Amino acid sequence: MAVLEEPIVDLQNVSVTFQSGGKSLHAVDKVNLQINKGDIYGIIGYSGAGKSTLVRTINLLQRPTEGKVIVGGKPLLELSNAKLRQARKKIGMIFQHFNLLNSRTVLGNVEYPLLSQSISKADRRAKAKELLDLVGLSEFEQSYPEQLSGGQKQRVAIARSLANDPDILVSDEATSALDPKTTDDILKLLKRLNQRLGLTVVLITHEMQVIKSICQHVAVMDEGKIIERGDVAKVFANPQQALTQNFVDSSANVTEALAQIKADQGLQSLSPNERLLFLKFRGQATKQSLISDLTELYKLKANILFANIERISDTSIGYLIIVLSGQSKQLADGINFLSQHGVDVKLLATEKKGDQADVKTNIS
Numbered sequence: 431m432a433v434l435e436e437p438i439v440d441l442q443n444v445s446v447t448f449q450s451g452g453k454s455l456h457a458v459d460k461v462n463l464q465i466n467k468g469d470i471y472g473i474i475g476y477s478g479a480g481k482s483t484l485v486r487t488i489n490l491l492q493r494p495t496e497g498k499v500i501v502g503g504k505p506l507l508e509l510s511n512a513k514l515r516q517a518r519k520k521i522g523m524i525f526q527h528f529n530l531l532n533s534r535t536v537l538g539n540v541e542y543p544l545l546s547q548s549i550s551k552a553d554r555r556a557k558a559k560e561l562l563d564l565v566g567l568s569e570f571e572q573s574y575p576e577q578l579s580g581g582q583k584q585r586v587a588i589a590r591s592l593a594n595d596p597d598i599l600v601s602d603e604a605t606s607a608l609d610p611k612t613t614d615d616i617l618k619l620l621k622r623l624n625q626r627l628g629l630t631v632v633l634i635t636h637e638m639q640v641i642k643s644i645c646q647h648v649a650v651m652d653e654g655k656i657i658e659r660g661d662v663a664k665v666f667a668n669p670q671q672a673l674t675q676n677f678v679d680s681s682a683n684v685t686e687a688l689a690q691i692k693a694d695q696g697l698q699s700l701s702p703n704e705r706l707l708f709l710k711f712r713g714q715a716t717k718q719s720l721i722s723d724l725t726e727l728y729k730l731k732a733n734i735l736f737a738n739i740e741r742i743s744d745t746s747i748g749y750l751i752i753v754l755s756g757q758s759k760q761l762a763d764g765i766n767f768l769s770q771h772g773v774d775v776k777l778l779a780t781e782k783k784g785d786q787a788d789v790k791t792n793i794s
């Protein structure tokens with residue numbers, strides 16, 4: 431759905447400090463975050479970055495130590511308990527482990543949030559059935575959670591989170607326990623709900639694929655702070671922070687390939703006229719035949735150990751890990767040639783000079 435220029439979530443200077451063992455831990459540190467109505471906003475970071483703590487301030491499941499939490503124009507910290515309860519109903523939440531009631535049927539789980547509403551039993555039932563239909567689980571209304579797969583359980587949790595017609599859905603690692611195909615199905619469902627119901631989705635994850643597949647905007651979090659944010663394609667196509675770059679690299683399986691190459695004994699046989707290189711191509715550089723130019727212009731041979739392309743919106747980032755071999759002057763000239771053509775070149779390993787034929791590596 432179209433994102434409106436109207437913040438539905440407005441966190442101003444929000445901090446959460448925990449006291450443990452006589453020490454203060456700044457789980458969230460003076461964060462400002464505005465999320466517009468209709469957006470699908472992803473927050474990415476490694477474990478412990480503060481993502482859960484931050485999103486839990488949106489419905490005051492976690493009260494901030496300082497700052498303002500304004501949701502739908504209302505300053506939540508200033509509301510009476512009754513008004514806060516009403517405001518919270520407009521913020522649905524789903525979790526990694528679904529949090530379903532095992533003693534209740536699927537239908538019973540979806541009806542549960544409506545029990546405190548003053549609506550008739552028939553209307554409550556009709557609403558729950560409608561929601562189960564929306565998430566594609568009508569046939570399972572009399573089943574119990576333990577009879578369902580992980581993906582189905584998450585669909586029940588999504589239906590339940592929609593019972594009070596929320597404006598915002600907060601997803602706390604909702605796909606982390608699911609396999610890739612089921613993850614994809616759940617993300618598509620969230621996208622469909624965003625488009626059909628105009629639901630604003632705020633999701634946290636440690637996986638870039640999740641962000642790439644449905645989010646319009648992203649914030650990268652580290653040590654309680656947002657270190658980079660913006661349009662998903664812009665942030666990931668041109669990361670300004672090393673951590674953001676790490677997410678892009680691991681999404682392209684580069685991190686894994688580097689670890690494998692490091693562990694590989696074949697690396698030990700690098701000879702003095704060989705260089706192990708990590709090349710990153712972006713923009714124009716992905717469209718040129720630079721590797722074959724190395725052979726023609728510098729008589730160098732390139733043995734490709736790993737190749738991949740990460741597509742982010744209309745930008746491609748190419749990754750190559752190669753062993754380049756040739757005479758040392760030409761190796762230096764060839765590497766220079768690549769750099770001059772906009773390729774990011776990292777020398778991963780070279781034979782160590784001296785008596786021993788050890789390999790010196792830069793793979794981190």
Ligand SMILES: Nc1ncnc2c1ncn2[C@@H]1O[C@H](COP(=O)(O)OP(=O)(O)OP(=O)(O)O)[C@@H](O)[C@H]1O
Nearest residue numbers: 448450455457475476477478479480481482483484
């Ligand atoms: N109730 C609490 N009391 C004390 N420390 C806490 C509490 N909740 C979270 N923390 C700490 O705050 C920091 C941020 O935790 P948080 O769960 O928000 O991170 P996260 O990015 O969501 O990571 P994860 O994905 O592992 O949950 C961590 O160091 C965590 O141990």
